[in-house]
Amino acid sequence: xxxxxxxxxxxxxxxxxxxxxxxxxxxxxxxxxxxxxxxxxxxxxxxxxxxxxxxxxxxxxxxxxxxxxxxxxxxxxxxxxxxxxxxxxxxxxxxxxxxxxxxxxxxxxxxxxxxxxxxxxxxxxxxxxxxxxxxxxxxxxxxxxxxxxxxxxxxxxxxxxxxxxxxxxxxxxxxxxxxxxxxxxxxxxxxxxxxxxxxxxxxxxxxxxxxxxxxxxxxxxxxxxxxxxxxxxxxxxxxxxxxxxxxxxxxxxxxxxxxxxxxxxxxxxxxxxxxxxxxxxxxxxxxxxxxxxxxxxxxxxxxxxxxxxxxxxxxxxxxxxxxxxxxxxxxxxxxxxxxxxxxxxxxxxxxxxxxxxxxxxxxxxxxxxxxxxxxxxxxxxxxxxxxxxxxxxxxxxxxxxxxxxxxxxxxxxxxxxxxxxxxxxxxxxxxxxxxxxxxxxxxxxxxxxxxxxxxxxxx
Amino acid sequence: xxxxxxxxxxxxxxxxxxxxxxxxxxxxxxxxxxxxxxxxxx
Numbered sequence: 001x002x003x004x005x006x007x008x009x010x011x012x013x014x015x016x017x018x019x020x021x022x023x024x025x026x027x028x029x030x031x032x033x034x035x036x037x038x039x040x041x042x043x044x045x046x047x048x049x050x051x052x053x054x055x056x057x058x059x060x061x062x063x064x065x066x067x068x069x070x071x072x073x074x075x076x077x078x079x080x081x082x083x084x085x086x087x088x089x090x091x092x093x094x095x096x097x098x099x100x101x102x103x104x105x106x107x108x109x110x111x112x113x114x115x116x117x118x119x120x121x122x123x124x125x126x127x128x129x130x131x132x133x134x135x136x137x138x139x140x141x142x143x144x145x146x147x148x149x150x151x152x153x154x155x156x157x158x159x160x161x162x163x164x165x166x167x168x169x170x171x172x173x174x175x176x177x178x179x180x181x182x183x184x185x186x187x188x189x190x191x192x193x194x195x196x197x198x199x200x201x202x203x204x205x206x207x208x209x210x211x212x213x214x215x216x217x218x219x220x221x222x223x224x225x226x227x228x229x230x231x232x233x234x235x236x237x238x239x240x241x242x243x244x245x246x247x248x249x250x251x252x253x254x255x256x257x258x259x260x261x262x263x264x265x266x267x268x269x270x271x272x273x274x275x276x277x278x279x280x281x282x283x284x285x286x287x288x289x290x291x292x293x294x295x296x297x298x299x300x301x302x303x304x305x306x307x308x309x310x311x312x313x314x315x316x317x318x319x320x321x322x323x324x325x326x327x328x329x330x331x332x333x334x335x336x337x338x339x340x341x342x343x344x345x346x347x348x349x350x351x352x353x354x355x356x357x358x359x360x361x362x363x364x365x366x367x368x369x370x371x372x373x374x375x376x377x378x379x380x381x382x383x384x385x386x387x388x389x390x391x392x393x394x395x396x397x398x399x400x401x402x403x404x405x406x407x408x409x410x411x412x413x414x415x416x417x418x419x420x421x422x423x424x425x426x427x428x429x430x431x432x433x434x435x436x437x438x439x440x441x442x443x444x445x446x447x448x449x450x451x452x453x454x455x456x457x458x459x
Numbered sequence: 460x461x462x463x464x465x466x467x468x469x470x471x472x473x474x475x476x477x478x479x480x481x482x483x484x485x486x487x488x489x490x491x492x493x494x495x496x497x498x499x500x501x
Contacts (some may be wrong), residue, residue, distance in 0.1 A: 019471040028462040062462040073472060074465060084475060091479065098485040149482055149496070331492045334468040338493050339478020343471070346490065353485045410471065411491035442491070453466055 002076060003407035004032055007447040008313065014446060016407050017081070020074040021334060023450055027051055027062050035066060036076060085344045085396040089351055093393070096143035097150055098348065100355040100366045101136060103128045103166055104157035108193050110228045113260060113286055113294040119157030121357075121370030127162045128358040132379070133169040136356045139379040141180050153187045155355075155366055160194035163202075170206050187211065189256070191225070192237030200244045208252065212241050215257040216269020216283070223262055224294070242277060253280050254328060260286040261293065264300035267307045267314070274325060282328035285437060287367075287419060301433060305440045312444035316451040330445040334453075343397075346413040350376065350392025354383075364392055367418030392417065395427060402430045411442045469495070 001016040011029040013022040024032065030050055034043045044059050051059070069075040105126045107119030119125075140150055152173070154166050166188070173184040188203060189211040203210050214237065215221040222232025245253055255278045259266035266283050273281055285304065286294050296304065311327060318324055347353060350364030357369055360379045368374040377384040397403050397414045415431060415438070423431040482496045 017471060019468050021466045021468055023464045023466070025462045065461070065463050069463065069465070073470070077472065080472070081475065087479070092481055095481070097481070147481060151485055328492060329489055331489075333494050334466060336495050337469055337491055338483055338495055339469075339474035340471045341475070341479035342481075342483055342493070343490060348485055352481070413490040445491075450466065454464065 001079065001407060002032065004029060005443055007309070007443065007450075010447060010450055012443075012446060012450060013075075014407065015075050015077055016410065017077040017079045018074050019334075019337075019410070020069075020077075021446060021450065022069070022075070023454060027054065027059070028066065031059075031062055031066060032075075035070075081340055081344055082398050084341065085398045086394070087341065087345075089345055089348075089393045089396075092145065092352060094143065095145040095147060096140055096352055096354055097147040098153075098353040099136060099140050099151070100153050100155050100353070101128065101133060101169075102156060102355060102357050102366070102369060103133065103154045103159045103169075104162040105358050106161055107156060107158045107191070108161060108227065109158070109191050109233060110226055110230075111224050113224050113258065113288060113292075115287055115367065116157065116369075123370050126358040128165060128356075130165050130168050132356075132358065132360045133165055134172055135360065136379045137169060137173055137176075137184075139382070141176070141182060143382070144182065148181070148183055149185060150182050151185045151187070153189065155189050158191055158193070159188055160190050160199060163194065163199065167202060170202075174206075189213070191233065192240050193227075193233060195237075195240035195244055200247050203244065204248050210244070210248070210253045211256045211282075212244070212253060213257075214238070214241060214255045214273065214278075215259070216263070216266065217272045220263045220269055221257075224258075224260070238276060245278060250279065254282045255280065257281070257283040258286050259283055259296075259304070261296055261300055264296060264303040265307060266304070267310050270311060270314075270327070279325040280328075281325060285434070287422065289422070296433070301436065304437060308437070308440045308444050312448050315448050319452065329441045330448050332442075332445040332449050334449055340410070343410040343413055345396050347416070349417055350389055350395075364388070365418060367416075367422075391427060399428055400430055406435070406439075408435075408439045408442045412438050 003014045003016060005012055011024045013024055013032055030047050031043055040063060048059050105120055110118050144150055159166060170186055177184060185208040186206055187209040188207050191213045215225060218234045221234045225233050227233060255273050257269055263269060270281055270283060285296055288295050315327060315330060353365060355363045355366045355369050356379060362376045362378055363369045363374055364376060376388055383389050395414060395417055397409045400414055403409045403414050417427040419431045419434050420429040421427045483493050
């Protein structure tokens, strides 16, 4: 299976099952579209009619080049991966390597679009105690098998509302690291309101990555991200974010924005963040019920699709000017990306990745917290809802009929189970609107890499 | 005349033989935005 598309002046061909990326001229692009369905002579004749100036020998050469790529396993490669789809999860059954630690089920902002109902997750407010957090880290070590890297994200709510416990937990983890032979990687997601010198020093010393919530333009950000008095937070948090990012040397952070019905033209928000000096950016479509005032409409999604393309062109042009920036979804390491096992088995939610509530309950991931039927166990007894865990273990690219024919399946691994659940009521459903946006992002991400490697204009 | 330029990429079929160590970062979805962390397998 291939995916052939045009991006600016590029003709790009992705060989889905080998991962090969080809940039081809118009003749080869025309030929590739017919290659699997027409005999050689017919292809040469019909493509020759489209390019009458080309000698027959040139057409035959082009055909031979395509044939050589096919023989080399870089074009029209068959999909032989279905038998290994469940292998990674079966091989690592019971292993947990990442926790989303809900350190605070409370928040000092009152964002109406918050999927976590202002940090409460449809339940009571609460802060995780050191004892619960310590047990969660011990649980992670106990369940991690031979995995060396363990990941812990401090999440909420607003994690900095429980900062003392965050610091104590990191100190505990650092203390046990040599004894247990593991390396903890901590990340922290914050709305920025409580950032001070102490937080900055801590983050720069201990956090592998920090995720900073900012929606872009002041009027967009302040529309949703308000305190309990209804005042926008933009002016209070931006100087703190700038200080934190400068102290980190401008690396290992993401400005994480959400775009909604209010700003499908989110490229203006990307530009606003660039103007503020931020260069590591992630803007995501809002996740909410259809009909919610913030939800993207069909018209919005059409705007978003074109914005993704304009964003890629902006990245390419700024790269040439020596002013590069990063957009999370356009990071694509063609040389050292994930192996096929990872690409078919998904993010690991409900299996190797779990969320822990302030009271020690386990859920498949942060987006299921508060939905009682998805409770999987707790940090003392481990996963007791093994039927639920099995459902997540069986989630992979080949578990969804619609994914089998999708050219982007090895880039999303079947997509986000939580998004599928919220859109369709089933973790094995397909969130079609999300798929449409995802495919455009992958097309753009590949185009950005092509421009980087062959260095020509995409205009 | 060269009609096709092929970029250097990690071959997914090859990665079926040497991948699957599970050390890569939990993406959370941006699976493809991750890096392989098993330097011996590439």
